[in-house]
Amino acid sequence: MRTIIDVGPNDRGYSVSSLTGSAVDDGYTDITSHDSWVEGPPLKTFARLRDDEPVTWCDEQDGPGYWAITRYQDILDVSRDVSTFTSRKGIRLEDMNAEETAARRTMMELDPPDHTRLRRLVTKVFTRKSVEEYETQIRALAIQVIEEALERDNFDFVEHVAKQLPMLMLGQLMGTPNEDGPRLVELGDALLGNTDPEFTDVVVDQVDSDEYRLIPFRSPAGLELFEYAGQQARIRKEQALDDVISRIMAPTRDGQPITDHEFKNFFTLLVAAGNDTTRYTMTGSLDILLDRPDLIAYLRDADAEQWRIATDELLRLTTVTTHFRRTAAVDVEMHGTKIAAGDKVVVYYTAGNRDERQFADPDTVDLTRSPNDHVSFGRGGPHFCLGAWLARMELRVTLQEFFARVSDIRRDGAQDRLRSNFICGIKHLPVTVTKR
Ligand code: HEM
Numbered sequence: 001m002r003t004i005i006d007v008g009p010n011d012r013g014y015s016v017s018s019l020t021g022s023a024v025d026d027g028y029t030d031i032t033s034h035d036s037w038v039e040g041p042p043l044k045t046f047a048r049l050r051d052d053e054p055v056t057w058c059d060e061q062d063g064p065g066y067w068a069i070t071r072y073q074d075i076l077d078v079s080r081d082v083s084t085f086t087s088r089k090g091i092r093l094e095d096m097n098a099e100e101t102a103a104r105r106t107m108m109e110l111d112p113p114d115h116t117r118l119r120r121l122v123t124k125v126f127t128r129k130s131v132e133e134y135e136t137q138i139r140a141l142a143i144q145v146i147e148e149a150l151e152r153d154n155f156d157f158v159e160h161v162a163k164q165l166p167m168l169m170l171g172q173l174m175g176t177p178n179e180d181g182p183r184l185v186e187l188g189d190a191l192l193g194n195t196d197p198e199f200t201d202v203v204v205d206q207v208d209s210d211e212y213r214l215i216p217f218r219s220p221a222g223l224e225l226f227e228y229a230g231q232q233a234r235i236r237k238e239q240a241l242d243d244v245i246s247r248i249m250a251p252t253r254d255g256q257p258i259t260d261h262e263f264k265n266f267f268t269l270l271v272a273a274g275n276d277t278t279r280y281t282m283t284g285s286l287d288i289l290l291d292r293p294d295l296i297a298y299l300r301d302a303d304a305e306q307w308r309i310a311t312d313e314l315l316r317l318t319t320v321t322t323h324f325r326r327t328a329a330v331d332v333e334m335h336g337t338k339i340a341a342g343d344k345v346v347v348y349y350t351a352g353n354r355d356e357r358q359f360a361d362p363d364t365v366d367l368t369r370s371p372n373d374h375v376s377f378g379r380g381g382p383h384f385c386l387g388a389w390l391a392r393m394e395l396r397v398t399l400q401e402f403f404a405r406v407s408d409i410r411r412d413g414a415q416d417r418l419r420s421n422f423i424c425g426i427k428h429l430p431v432t433v434t435k436r
Contacts, residue, residue, distance in 0.1 A: 018285075018287045018317065018318055018426070019287075019291075019317055019363070019365065021041045021043030021044060022037075022039035022040040022043070022044075023040070025039070025042040025044045025045055027044040027047075027048045028045060029042035029044075029045040030058075031045060031046070031058065032058050032060055032061075032093070032421060033421065034195045034196075034205065034420055034421050035419065037417065037421055037424055039417070040417065041319070041322065041350050041424050043354060046070055046348065046350060046354060049068065049351065050070045050071050050355055050357075054074060054335050055068075055069060055074070055335050055337040056070070060093065061205075062205065063093065063094075063095050063344075064095070064344070065344075066093065066325070066343070066344035066346050067339055067343055067344065068323075068348055069346065069347045070348050072352040072355035072357060072358035072359075072375065073357065074335075075347040075348070075351075075352040075375055075379070076379055076380040078326060078347050079326075079347060079379060079381035079383070080380040080381050082112060083329065084328065084332050085326035085328060085345055086326060087109055087110060087115070087327075088109060088110060088111055088327070089327040089344075090109060090325060091108050091109055091324050091325050091383075092324075092422060093325055093344070093421070094204075094218070095344075096213075099214070103214035103215075103261075104214065104215070104216050106118075106266060106268075106269040107269070108269065108383060111382075116382070117252050117253065117254065118252070118258065119382075119386065121247055121248050121250065121252060121258075121266075122247055122248060122386065123386070125173060125247065126386050126388075126390055128389045130389075131389040131390050134169070134173075134390075135393060135397065137169075137172065138165075138169055138393055138394060138397050139397050141165055141172075142394075142402075145160075145161055145168070146398070146401050146402050146405060147405070148160070150433065153432055153434075153435075154412050154431070154433075155430070155431065156430050157283060157429040157430075157431050158426065158428055158429050159428070161282070161398065161402065162279040162283045162429075163185060163279050164181075165398055166274060166275050166277075166278040166394060167181045167182075167185045167188070167271075168181055169390070169394060170270065170274045171184065173244050174232075174270065175236075175241050175242075175243025176245075184225075184228070184271055185275060186221075187224055188221075188271045188275040188276060189275075189276060190219055190220075191216060191217040191221050191222060191225075191268070191272045192272055192276045192277075192422070192423050193418060193423075194218065194219050195419055195421075196418050196419040196427075197419070198427060200220075200221070202218070204218050204219075216265065216269075222268060225264075225267065225268045226264045229264040229267035230260070230264065232245050233245070233249060233263055236249055245267065248266050249263060273385075273386070273387065274387050274390070274391075276320075276423060276425065277320050277321060277387075277391065277423070278387075278390075278391045278394050280318070280418070280425025281314070281318050281320050281395055282395055282398055283425065283426045283429050284317070284318030284320065284425065285314035285317075285395060286399070286402075286429065286431075287426055287429060288314065288317060288318070288365060289314075289399075290410070290411055295365060295367060296409075298310075299400075300404075302367075306367075307396050308392075308396070310367040310368075311392050311395055311396045312374060312392070313365065313367050313369045313372055314395065315374060315377075315392070315395070316353045316359070316369075316372060316376060317353070317365060318376070319349050319376050319424065320376070321422070321423065322348060322350045322421060322422055323346050323349060323350070323421075324346070324349070324378065324383075325345065325347075326345045326346075326347070327343070327344055328340065328342065328343045328345055329341060347375075349376060350424065353375055353376060358373070405435060405436055406433045406435055407435070408433065408434040409432070409433045409434075410433075411429075411430065411432075412431050415427075415428060416428050
């Protein structure tokens with residue numbers, strides 16, 4: 001199954017950038033600029049940084065700068081050591097003052113034990129075992145979405161397939177009505193796409209977003225999500241339901257429920273984290289497979305274990321969440337570089353997942369790669385992605401049901417990518433299919 005692929009545009013002229021990275025990356029790309037990611041991830045630059053400057057200083061136009069960590073093992077070390085590398089000051093590059101941080105804090109911006117108090121409220125819903133119980137439900141939703149998409153021969157895989165399932169499933173777990181799904185998707189897009197003009201009028205690095213500085217992602221969409229979360233809470237205050245929202249509203253271990261504001265931030269976090277990430281992973285996976293009919297043929301015959309292993313390889317290669325940030329709580333030294341207390345330290349999962357110190361032939365698709373301890377969901381620390389098992393299941397089931405219904409699938413025009421240094425995703429992937 002291990003095959004070396006060509007780097008660069010394929011014979012149909014569309015760049016296979018999920019796999020090979022940006023064709024315009026010369027090894028010296030500004031990884032902080034949102035524009036650097038619209039042609040695909042700057043993988044050559046990350047390869048150079050891993051080799052030459054594994055702890056490298058990056059200047060920022062609108063911030064004090066930060067240390068970029070690009071080697072696999074260092075990413076694990078930073079993620080694990082929560083007393084040296086705190087999450088409390090924020091987990092994205094944006095600098096927030098104390099007021100903004102407090103207003104927008106979710107469990108992501110907490111360290112244990114405060115983090116554990118919140119995460120415990122919902123852990124049970126997202127364990128591997130629980131998610132296995134949702135498989136029938138997820139498969140039914142996937143079939144419904146795919147069959148609707150296949151009423152056409154040409155369609156945008158993102159719009160008609162990948163965008164639909166994650167929110168439908170999350171909505172069922174959270175207990176929100178299906179008909180609210182499309183609006184929640186739009187609002188989630190506006191949050192995570194806050195640097196892309198397709199998804200928001202308030203492009204945070206281009207217009208003044210100061211009036212939204214206390215709202216998640218400095219986005220007006222956060223206000224509407226807060227309002228919606230408040231309505232959902234009121235319904236459950238009348239009567240608790242058997243859903244995630246009621247769980248979040250239940251007392252924590254210390255006997256106290258979380259505050260209304262904590263609840264709204266929690267709800268918004270789930271909509272933001274559980275939506276686009278899975279969508280872009282599905283799309284990036286198909287983008288890779290479209291150029292490799294041999295791999296699609298392999299997957300059509302794959303058994304459950306082979307699918308499980310293949311799914312993780314697709315997650316590794318797509319690495320939709322490019323980085324998370326921590327802040328040094330004390331002075332610390334890494335590879336001889338002094339990092340001062342208060343400095344921002346950013347772990348680049350995109351770089352770690354292509355580190356040849358951890359993965360043999362990292363730029364090769366090997367659907368049989370095992371073990372495959374990728375960092376697409378983070379790894380080693382308390383913040384390891386809550387939705388990892390759900391996302392894996394959604395990715396696998398969607399691809400299974402899609403390939404089961406089409407005998408041939410091809411690109412049908414150019415794809416385009418999100419303008420974001422945080423989420424690396426294909427926004428539109430036009431395809432033409434022949435149904436079975
Ligand atoms: C392929 C899809 C996904 C990717 C690539 C992804 C990626 C990540 C990453 C990299 C982290 C941070 C890990 C760390 O700091 O160590 C994270 C955290 C998180 N993810 Fe995901 N995620 C995905 C899907 C989901 C889904 C479906 C949910 C739904 C509930 C979700 C909810 C969360 C939450 C709540 C956190 C914060 C956890 C904490 O702070 O303890 N994610 N995710």
